[in-house]
Amino acid sequence: MTDLQEVSVDELKHLVSERAVKGETMLLNMGPQHPSTHGVLRLLLELDGEIVVNCIPDVGYLHTGVEKNMEAKTYQKAEVMSDRLDYMNPPGNNLAYSMAVEKLVGLDVPPRAQAIRVILAELTRFQSHLVWLGTAALDLAAMSVFLYCFREREYILDIMEMCSGQRMMTTYIRPGGVWRDVPVEFEAAVRQILKTFPRRVDEYEALLTRNPLWLDRTLGIGKLSAEDALNLGVTGPLLRASGVKWDLRKDQPYSGYEQYDFVVPTHPEGDVYARYLVRMEEMRQSLRIVEQALNRMPYGPVRSNNYKFVPPPRSEIGVSMEALIHHFKLWTEGFEAPKGAIYSAVESPRGELGVYLESDGSAKPYRVHWRTPSYDNLQSMPLMCKGVLVADLIAIIGSVDIVLGDIDR
Amino acid sequence: MGVEQKLGNMGVVTTTLEEVINWSRTNAMWPMLFGLACCAIEMMSAQASHYDMSRFGMELMRASPRQSDLMIVAGRVSRKMAPVLRRLYDQMPEPKWVISMGDCASCGGVFNNYAVVQGVDEVVPVDVYVAGCPPRPEALIHGIVTLYEKVRSEKIANGK
Amino acid sequence: MEEKLASIVQSLEKDYGTQASEQHGEVSLVVPSEKIVAACQQVRELGFELLSTMTAVDYWPQEDPRFHVLYQFTSLSLHLNLRLRVMVPGVNPRLPTITSIYRNANWRERELWDMFGIKFTGHPDLRRILMPVDWEGHPLRKDYPLGYEEPQFTFNFDQINLRKPYAKE
Numbered sequence: 236m237t238d239l240q241e242v243s244v245d246e247l248k249h250l251v252s253e254r255a256v257k258g259e260t261m262l263l264n265m266g267p268q269h270p271s272t273h274g275v276l277r278l279l280l281e282l283d284g285e286i287v288v289n290c291i292p293d294v295g296y297l298h299t300g301v302e303k304n305m306e307a308k309t310y311q312k313a314e315v316m317s318d319r320l321d322y323m324n325p326p327g328n329n330l331a332y333s334m335a336v337e338k339l340v341g342l343d344v345p346p347r348a349q350a351i352r353v354i355l356a357e358l359t360r361f362q363s364h365l366v367w368l369g370t371a372a373l374d375l376a377a378m379s380v381f382l383y384c385f386r387e388r389e390y391i392l393d394i395m396e397m398c399s400g401q402r403m404m405t406t407y408i409r410p411g412g413v414w415r416d417v418p419v420e421f422e423a424a425v426r427q428i429l430k431t432f433p434r435r436v437d438e439y440e441a442l443l444t445r446n447p448l449w450l451d452r453t454l455g456i457g458k459l460s461a462e463d464a465l466n467l468g469v470t471g472p473l474l475r476a477s478g479v480k481w482d483l484r485k486d487q488p489y490s491g492y493e494q495y496d497f498v499v500p501t502h503p504e505g506d507v508y509a510r511y512l513v514r515m516e517e518m519r520q521s522l523r524i525v526e527q528a529l530n531r532m533p534y535g536p537v538r539s540n541n542y543k544f545v546p547p548p549r550s551e552i553g554v555s556m557e558a559l560i561h562h563f564k565l566w567t568e569g570f571e572a573p574k575g576a577i578y579s580a581v582e583s584p585r586g587e588l589g590v591y592l593e594s595d596g597s598a599k600p601y602r603v604h605w606r607t608p609s610y611d612n613l614q615s616m617p618l619m620c621k622g623v624l625v626a627d628l629i630a631i632i633g634s635v636d637i638v639l640g641d642i643d644r
Numbered sequence: 645m646g647v648e649q650k651l652g653n654m655g656v657v658t659t660t661l662e663e664v665i666n667w668s669r670t671n672a673m674w675p676m677l678f679g680l681a682c683c684a685i686e687m688m689s690a691q692a693s694h695y696d697m698s699r700f701g702m703e704l705m706r707a708s709p710r711q712s713d714l715m716i717v718a719g720r721v722s723r724k725m726a727p728v729l730r731r732l733y734d735q736m737p738e739p740k741w742v743i744s745m746g747d748c749a750s751c752g753g754v755f756n757n758y759a760v761v762q763g764v765d766e767v768v769p770v771d772v773y774v775a776g777c778p779p780r781p782e783a784l785i786h787g788i789v790t791l792y793e794k795v796r797s798e799k800i801a802n803g804k
Numbered sequence: 805m806e807e808k809l810a811s812i813v814q815s816l817e818k819d820y821g822t823q824a825s826e827q828h829g830e831v832s833l834v835v836p837s838e839k840i841v842a843a844c845q846q847v848r849e850l851g852f853e854l855l856s857t858m859t860a861v862d863y864w865p866q867e868d869p870r871f872h873v874l875y876q877f878t879s880l881s882l883h884l885n886l887r888l889r890v891m892v893p894g895v896n897p898r899l900p901t902i903t904s905i906y907r908n909a910n911w912r913e914r915e916l917w918d919m920f921g922i923k924f925t926g927h928p929d930l931r932r933i934l935m936p937v938d939w940e941g942h943p944l945r946k947d948y949p950l951g952y953e954e955p956q957f958t959f960n961f962d963q964i965n966l967r968k969p970y971a972k973e
Contacts, residue, residue, distance in 0.1 A: 266728070267725060267728050268677070268678060268707070268728065268732060269707065270677055270707040274679075274680070274681070274684075275680055275725060294933060294934065295722070295724050295932075295933055295934040295935060295936070296722060296724050296725040296728070297680060297681055297719075297720065297722055297725070298722045298723075298724060298759045298934040298935065299720055299722065299755050299757075299759055299760055300755065300757040300758055300759035300760065300943065301755070302944060303757060303758075303943060303944055303948075303950060304755060304756070304757045304950065307950055315754060316754055316755070319681070319682055319754065322681060322682035322685060323685070338828055339828070366685065381692070382692055382693045385688065385689055385692030385693065385694065386692065386693055386694060388689070389689070389694045392689075402686075402778075402780065403682060403685065403686070403778055404682065404777060404778070465853045465854055465880070466906065466907045466908070467907050467908050468854060468855055468856070468906070468907075468908030469908075470854070479880065481880050486880075486883055487883065575827050575828065576827070576832070577827070577828050577830060578830060578856075578857075578876055578885070578887065580856070587856065587878075589856060589857060589876075591857065591859055591874065591876070593861055601861070602859075602861045602862075604857065604859040606856055606857035606859075606876070610911065611908045611911075614907070614908050614910065614911055639681070640681055640682070643722070643934060644934075723935075723936060723939075724935065724936045730971075752953065756950075756952040756953055756955075757950050757951055757952055758943055758948075758949070758950065758951030758952075759935075759943070759951075762953045763968075765970055765971060766968065766969050766970060766971060767971050768971050769970075769971050769972070
């Protein structure tokens, strides 16, 4: 197991140009461990001096076997694994999975739970874009942006911890609603965020948007045209920065997004700077959505009361026999979903996050497939990297915003 | 009267060689960037300004194994990544230590299947295990301080 | 089913002779495996620009057909979703590639080869993507074991500990 695999040039001959086989260009391995590969991504570069002739991504270094492992667990227990796929967006993964189970089984979600889900999903989008900005800026040597972004992120993680007890892998959004109602301090904390964060986003823009160094490094680099992007299955900010206006929150709305008023930013150029502008604007729009959701949050239950699929509240277990029996059956055997197959998608910070769930009538899912956005977004890398310098390659990797947990599942 | 009292105000301190070596090893231990998955984000949070790790001597993280002393394996190690991990460990110069951060690195974590190495101690020898999924930055710092105590108590009698 | 989708489904049914099924508001069409390339070409012309995902399900121990390969399409202009199902037998499973129609099928088909063992004829670069290059077996098949390690409790801790391959220095 600890022997390295030897891959010779013969096996890759069809991917690199003939100049590599003759020895004119150099094959360089930008290995799984590298400060700027944003996870364990391996890139095989064919270099002609400093210019990249070909770029072949090699993934699989974080393959976790989640799809097979979920087939061995009940629907509730499998949700724990879903957090850890796209680890920058755990509530989003939970939301995708919960929506898929609800669609398969036919559960209703009360409106208060939908509002809480929207608030958490948008705060997570903000937090994910903060990490993207911090690491992308760090790669291009703007280290103070990294420290500022992580400072802001701590406030959002405090809110996650307040709701669910865990900073990152919350498993708070569950089929049927959310786990429990938000605590009393939630509203004050979110209002504090809404008051201070717009000015912080202005600070980042002041540091970067008109900065001549940033413009030099990002303007005109890594262009991706709209038809290439669609052909390659690219979704999310990458697609919107190429000019295509497609956002699942507006075009196939879920979880109450149709009630909120927000703008989907697009930019026609398709280069790294356009992606930066799109994501910065998305951060502002996320705050706008959170404000609307918080103002309109209705009172009511936070979980469906269909106790065949959703555990009853702990307070009822002491007084009601049916609640006890439902609780026992759900935690030992799990609920049995009807036979069928569905596909349900949400908009994660990286693109379309979809779950294909197939059930054969038993308590464990028969097949769970995760359509993760970074898998298709990374396929656009070889196209974007033809003829760029190695330093520009780093900027392009940063702008695609891949998360290897998404790709390798 | 000891030497220290006579020469103390000239800025001279006496101690043992062991203590000096161990003190210098702990005060500027540079970790290698080995963030694999979710724990890497908490490691980055621990390095950022809120839970600053440079208070503990880890001012910067070196990406090159030749220039680092400590490898914090943060995240799940898949079967494809295990030989790479071993090779990087072999490339680090002595003295070196390994902290296994998080549940996946310590014991396989949530994932008990064909693709994840059940505990990174099947690949490299580990000094400190930090539990959590992911561990809070404070837990990681506690793990680092535990490692420092371990290093402080190391003897040079066996020639290291 | 919406009218736009209904007309699209009717034209596909006419050309490829299959019955569409609708469940939970989603439409799924079964297409015979030799006609899948033509079907995908027509689906693309009908306005489905995005191949959202391509996946497979294994129905072992049922040998014929053992695999169902699924193609999920999204139309940005019409705001519609469509799913095509292809039955693939268990013995020597192969399908023609659709990389020339949708470029992101490249890695999706590599993943199906890696995880299920379904060969795609005409694929430019069919090699393993998620597992190591020298791995044997196709992990997502139902007859492939999960490969889990036995949980260690106090009564079997020492036995398991002796068998665990700890690293030497």
